[in-house]
Amino acid sequence: MxxxxxxxxxxxxxxxxxxxxxxxxxxxxxxxxxxxxxxxxxxxxxxxxxxxxxxxxxxxxxxxxxxxxxxxxxxxxxxxxxxxxxxxxxxxxxxxxxxxxxxxxxxxxxxxxxxxxxxxxxxxxxxxxxxxxxxxxxxMGKELVKVNENWTVLTCVKEMRAQAENVSRVHSIYVIDDEGRLKGRLSLKDLLTTSTKTQISDIYIKKVTSVNVDAEDVEVARIMQKYDLEAIPVVDEMGRLVGRITIDDIIDVIKDEADKDYQLAAGITQDVEANDSVLELTKARLPWLLMGMVIEIVASFVLKNNELAFQKYSTLIIFVPLLSATAGNIGVQASAIVVQGLANGTIKEFSRNYFSKEITVSMISGTIISLFLLLYHSVMYQQYQVGLAISISIIVVILFAATLGTLVPLFLHKNKIDPAIATGPFITTTNDVFGIILYFTIARLVLGY
Structure with missing residues (x-):
């Protein structure tokens, strides 16, 4: 309980x-x-x-x-x-x-x-x-059990007893050579069922997954998750066994990374918690809010420059919020899937197949939404040309948002910047501005104002 x-x-x-x-x-x-x-x-x-x-x-x-x-x-x-x-x-x-x-x-x-x-x-x-x-x-921790490949099973058991006194949990028995280089791992079953005179070199398992001391913690977490490991040995540049990482440490890494990604996606620029001071919370939130404000000011200029269109075709302005929200949602959905793929290793770099799949999904979604809007506008306002302009715009804006949402995380990842940034205010506000620009550009071409 x-x-x-x-x-x-x-x-x-x-x-x-x-x-x-x-x-x-x-x-x-x-x-x-x-x-x-x-x-x-x-x-x-x-x-x-x-x-x-x-x-x-x-x-x-x-x-x-x-x-x-x-x-x-x-x-x-x-x-x-x-x-x-x-x-x-x-x-x-x-x-x-x-x-x-x-x-x-x-x-x-x-x-x-x-x-x-x-x-x-x-x-x-x-x-x-x-x-x-x-x-x-x-x-990594230094506590582990290691045996020399040249020992016999009897010597190995004696040495293991001495080493195990300082190890709280024995996940694996690692095998090294005389220079301390990692050679493999030893099965406890083989150790117990083999003659005491048998050499370790004859029974150890040569296949062992390890990581270098300089490997990033998130990469270690990905490897341990992929191979379902409770512990993983760590080697230096010369392949010498220097420590091991256990699953409890990796759980902390995964939790910290998830917290950080969630906060970045929400537009929080540093690691904060609910019990932090007002100043710390403000410093973490304000930068993205200020950036969003600047971008939205640009959007307001675009709207101001199209005042003539509002006077002549009043329904254009009615659909601006819908356009912004749809573009933002599409962009966040696309970027979230890419960020997830980068995190779990299913996406490593730009893939033409994945990109075409994302564009196809967006094209289908955009077409369905645009047809619905065309029907709605035609029934409600009987302005068929305006409805056509809005419908074409929504398809183009959705495709743009999907493209941005897919490529930006990949670009950030390639340049060693956390791609989780792309799933939050950055995508939303950027899509707002470019979506509105595309919206009125297409409206001007279709309506000729």
Missing amino acids: EFKISKDLIQELEQLIQNKDDKQLEVLLNDLHHADIAEILDELDFDEATYIFKVLDSEMTAEILLELEDDLRENILKRLSAKEIAEELDELDTDDAADIIAELSQSKKEEVISELEDLEHAKDIVDLLRYDEDTAGGL
Whole structure:
């Protein structure tokens, strides 16, 4: 059953903190999952959260630290000494510990690293800090089980027992050569059913999917999703095994990427959350709104220059909102499918077949919509020539919007710009202006005003 925070629980915790009843606090919280405790701490103020954090033992608080909201974790870390932070990091896997240290100031980093008791653990953390956070090197952990291809099964089992003490979950057994280069992986079934004198080189599986330390995190996520992997080994430029990435890290990448794409599609220029300050939220939203305003001003000039057409053919103006909305919807639909394809790997670059398919779909949709408008306008206003101009315009504008929606994400992707930008205000506002220009250009050609 899912844990739910109650008002009574919060009040009880606040009372225990006020009374400094540490023993009862431990009794109340020790049986809860670390993610649930993190949720509770997010409901308390900083002082109360820090108090509870210091009451619980580091084996539990280390996991809690990873689950906290960024601002709360930052405040708690500020209130902990370098030694206290080091005690937390000693309980964490290297990748998680490196993520925590990366949030500290340079001087605090050095202090914390010097306080780490396990020197090998400290060395691995420092090594991970060299990599950019959005690369495979920045995601990977050093905890893994590896065996040498020249060992016998008996030696392998002994070595694995020693290595497994520092690994919380053994997803795979990796095989390396004397230089540490990744050669393959070892099946646990083969290990258990083979003679203890057999060499690993005779039984290991040579086919293994790996990624380079410099691979982008989203590319790692795509590969793991494609091959349904729970973990993937990471190699350096020389093919040496340097770490592994597990599925829990990739879930975080997928979630962060989805959040970012959703915000870009909504016209939000940076990563924000509901509990961010008014200034941060404004800074994230305002740029696209200002850009949209400028583009719409251009559209207003187009409308002003066609005042004569409105006086002579009044129904032209009635269909401008419909034209803008339809063009915007078509453009967003087309770009959303391309962005999705780029994200999951089904689309990698411009494809003539896909482009022709998108244009065909838009042509069919545009024709149906235009025929409906022609019939509607003819019945309602009996201005058949104007109705024809509107119908032709809607087809052309829909084709333009589909073309823009398909090609812009591909162009952005090719130039290393997040194509999710194309699914939001950029497509909508651009289609507004060019749609209106095309609308009145075709109307002028058909009606001759």
